[in-house]
Amino acid sequence: MLQNKIWNQNTIKNGNKTLVLETIMNHSPISRASIADKTGLNKGTVSSQVSELLDEDLIYEQGPGKSSGGRKPVILLFNEVAGYSIGIDIGVNYIFGILTDLKGNICQEKSLTFNKLSFDEIKEKLFEIVDCLITSAPSSTYGIVGIGIGVPGATNKNGKVLLAPNLGWQNIDLKTIVENRYDCPVIIENEANAGAYGEKKFGTGVDDIIYVSIGVGIGVGLILNGDLYQGNDGFSGEMGHMTIQADGKTCRCGNDGCWELYASEQALINKADQFGLEMADENDILQEMVGMAEDGDQEAINLFKTIGDYMGVGLINIINSFNPQQVIIGNRITAAKKWVEQPLLEKVNKNALWFQQNHLEINFSELSGYTTALGVAAFSTENFFKIYKER
Known part of the structure; x- marks a missing residue:
């Protein structure tokens, strides 16, 4: 039953058609004449490709547009619900x-x-x-x-x-x-x-972004010069496992002193018994601790501040390495922004190389969990x- 709703890879094979489609996607609403101007294709070619795209339901027509003299042009739009x-x-x-x-x-x-x-x-x-x-x-x-x-x-x-x-x-x-x-x-x-990539496409849009995802672990995504950097085999960004404590705790990856042990939800989970949360589901510990901090529990607030400080330690290494325009912090740790942000910023301001900070923004994701x-x-x-x- 589900298969009827899945694409069967019926596609087009014409390069000009792809060019026309991309122009409509990026510039709609747009007329056929404007497509010809932007692509350099002649009007006859544009018209024939538009006809095929209409038949394939990837674009649609929407009434006449404004005229600069003569007949009003028919406006074309990308059909995002195709x-x-x-x-x-x-x-x-x-x-x-x-x-x-x-x-x-x-x-x-x-x-x-x-x-x-x-x-x-x-x-x-x-x-x-x-x-x-x-x-x-x-x-x-x-x-x-x-x-x-x-x-x-x-x-x-x-x-x-x-x-x-x-x-x-x-x-x-x-x-x-x-x-x-x-x-x-x-x-x-x-x-x-x-x-x-989600931040690049739907959020900030700048060309040099370091996205730091902090939940139970830490992952880092790199947008460098506008492109996602994946490394030679696709393994870039495993910075949650960079060593920040030489004789630190043993991580699940097998190494000692990994960043995520000190700057993620793991730091809360490891302290759960001190807050009477040893029997709580790991999913709930962050929210429980946020609730305690909101109620003024100073020990919970101090723990979040310590996590923020460790977040800053890792960010210093990343900032000094990649000189980004923007660092964006996302995932579940954003629920604790109120307490982790200030110590994080103080650590970076104090210890990151001064010239790395000249045009740097550090923000928490506005896309929330999406x-x-x-x-x-x-x-x-x-x-x-x-x-x-x-x-």
Whole structure:
């Protein structure tokens, strides 16, 4: 039943048509004459390509526009509801999914939390989320054009999760597993990389962004000179596992003194018993601690301040290494912004090289918990148009 709502890769094969489509996507509402001006194609070519795109339901006409003399031009717009993309953010203790149209507008969302489940158990919860989103998708020409999944771990360019230590995953071919169930294109990406792209596309839009995703772990996504930097094999951004304490605690990755042990929710979880929360679900500890801090509990406030200070320690290394325009902090730690922000900024201001700070902004994400899901949904939509262009 679900397969009827999934794109079957019917695509176009004409380069001029792709150029016309991209021009309409980027500049709509637009007339045929304006398309010809922007692309350099002759009006006859534009007209024939527009006719095919109308037949394929990727664009539509909307009444006459303003005339500078003579007949009023017919205005063309991109049909963003010709298909839908699914974006999934898998966290250490949650799954969050969204359904977007081809412009990235969120049409539906679904989430659930869990605690210390096996891969097979998480896989079934993932399928539950995806099934729900597919079922909720409105009828459209192309249906579900792809599924993007962000994972808190190292993923290679073939969609394999090599290591997600906080989930206990190793060498999981998640792409194949999901494609076999849904028979549509699937993209697997590190959740921080996806978050960085989500911020670039739907948030700040600047060309040099460091996105720091802080939940139970820490991941870092790098937008450098306007492009997502993935490294030689796709493993960039594992900065939650840089050593900031030479003789520190042992991390789940096997190393000692990793940044995420001191600057993420793990620091709260490790102190839970001191606050009478030793029996609490790990999902609830952050919110419980936020509640205590809001009520004026000085020990909770001090713990958040310590976490903020450690967040600053890691950021100094990142800032001095990459000289970004903007650092954006996202994921669940944003709930504690009130207490972590000031010590973080003080640490950076005091210890980052002064010339690195001249044009630097440090912000908390305004996309809330949507950043990663929006990023992987956008990857899937762009993959649809890439295949569309190549066929």
